[in-house]
Amino acid sequence: MNTQIKILKSANYIKLLQKLFDHKKNIYGPVRQGKRIGYQKINSANELATDFIIPDMSAKSFVFPCIEKLFSFTKDKENVEIQNLNLDNIPEKIIVGIRPCDALGMKSLKAIFGRDPADSIFQTRLERTTFIGYACNQADDYCFCTSINGGPGNTEGSDILLTKTDSGDYIAEIITPKGESIVASAPELFEDGSGLDKQKYLADVPKRFDDSNLENKMKAAFDTNVFDEYAIRCIGCAACAYVCPTCACFDIQDRTKGSKGERIRTWDSCGLKLFTLHTSGHNPRETQGVRWRQRLMHKFSYMPERLEVRGCVGCGRCSRRCPVDMNIAESINIITDENII
Numbered sequence: 323m324n325t326q327i328k329i330l331k332s333a334n335y336i337k338l339l340q341k342l343f344d345h346k347k348n349i350y351g352p353v354r355q356g357k358r359i360g361y362q363k364i365n366s367a368n369e370l371a372t373d374f375i376i377p378d379m380s381a382k383s384f385v386f387p388c389i390e391k392l393f394s395f396t397k398d399k400e401n402v403e404i405q406n407l408n409l410d411n412i413p414e415k416i417i418v419g420i421r422p423c424d425a426l427g428m429k430s431l432k433a434i435f436g437r438d439p440a441d442s443i444f445q446t447r448l449e450r451t452t453f454i455g456y457a458c459n460q461a462d463d464y465c466f467c468t469s470i471n472g473g474p475g476n477t478e479g480s481d482i483l484l485t486k487t488d489s490g491d492y493i494a495e496i497i498t499p500k501g502e503s504i505v506a507s508a509p510e511l512f513e514d515g516s517g518l519d520k521q522k523y524l525a526d527v528p529k530r531f532d533d534s535n536l537e538n539k540m541k542a543a544f545d546t547n548v549f550d551e552y553a554i555r556c557i558g559c560a561a562c563a564y565v566c567p568t569c570a571c572f573d574i575q576d577r578t579k580g581s582k583g584e585r586i587r588t589w590d591s592c593g594l595k596l597f598t599l600h601t602s603g604h605n606p607r608e609t610q611g612v613r614w615r616q617r618l619m620h621k622f623s624y625m626p627e628r629l630e631v632r633g634c635v636g637c638g639r640c641s642r643r644c645p646v647d648m649n650i651a652e653s654i655n656i657i658t659d660e661n662i663i
Contacts, residue, residue: 325477326496326505327515330484334511335492339367341508342416350384351418352377361417370419375462376637380567381417381424385447386431388564392443392574394584407443414450423467423637425455425479427567433629434570452500455480461525464638466651469533472636474525485520493520530651531658539658540623549618550611552653555646556593558610562640562648563591568621568633571597592616618653 330338342349343365353362354371358378364370394405428448435441458465458474467473477483481501484492493515496505505512543549563569573590576583590597593614598607607613621633634650641649 327518328494328496328505328512329515329518330492330494330512332490336367338508338511339418348413348415349418350415375460376421376423376639379565380427380637380639381420382427382431382567384415384417384451385428385444386570388589390443390587392585392587394582396582398581409442409446412446412450416452416454418454419456420453420480421458422455422474422476422480422483423472423635424567425453426472426476426635428479430568430625430631430633431570433631452504453480455483457483457485457520458525459486459523461527464641465527465636466530466638467636468527469530469651470632470634470636471533474527475520485523487523493518531655536658537623537626540619543657544615544619548657549615550609552656553611553614556610556614556648557646558593558595558613559645560591560593561643561645563593564589565639565643567635567637592620618657622654
């Protein structure tokens with residue numbers, strides 16, 4: 323479908339959200355939590371944070387929860403009875419205020435969980451989630467979305483993208499059928515915006531590195547010492563993976579009590595030492611440098627090769643949250659330096 327351009331006046335934006343609240347929708351958005359910004363369920367437009375770069379955690383938990391039940395089971399000496407998750411019980415949600423980088427992250431997750439056989443739980447969650455994005459009118463030194471074919475006004479992944487103008491009104495891009503259905507529920511709140519240009523309202527995000535031929539440059543650096551040298555201060559805490567919009571490593575565990583139990587999926591990270599530890603005690607990724615190499619190779623080489631999508635959206639969260647100040651954009655700059663490969 324072709325993207326429609328509308329004007330949503332600031333007063334009408336509040337009315338639109340109120341209309342969604344009145345229909346008892348599950349609405350989530352970025353909310354100020356002390357010094358931090360986090361996505362949480364809201365009941366009023368007044369709860370939404372307005373002056374922020376990016377929420378501390380990504381939006382991936384809406385489609386790939388940190389802890390998720392896959393199925394339940396009952397067992398006896400002879401049999402195991404499986405009770406599959408009822409997908410009809412997965413609720414519809416609207417996420418207001420998602421940044422373009424978080425929305426773009428859904429593309430990477432779709433590529434991962436959409437491989438044959440497709441993950442029906444993930445797909446159902448995504449199908450029942452609508453994203454109303456906020457274009458970025460400010461950025462910081464950690465942002466590098468423009469280095470990996472993203473941008474502060476990128477529409478991919480959003481159903482509606484709102485760009486705030488100097489007057490406080492919004493340029494609304496209606497991108498998908500989900501977005502169209504929201505507009506159709508309150509057409510009187512939107513005005514024609516054909517010909518408007520959002521570019522002058524977007525943040526300036528300079529490129530941090532040259533991403534041309536990045537996959538091959540990463541491969542060429544595989545056997546160098548650059549990964550060990552850069553990762554020498556990494557403590558393997560996995561904070562980078564947990565805040566990342568695209569990291570999808572997980573563990574599977576069974577929780578049982580008596581004859582009943584459930585199988586759960588939990589977030590994990592290839593940066594953790596136990597992730598590849600064998601029962602024998604052997605670990606094929608024994609050093610933190612090798613684990614750091616795996617993280618970067620997966621995002622910038624393996625995923626593009628196998629899934630035709632990168633595992634990074636340039637949000638910079640991993641660098642913001644790293645307790646030892648490891649910066650992924652800086653690392654890519656060093657690794658792809660022609661002098662080391």
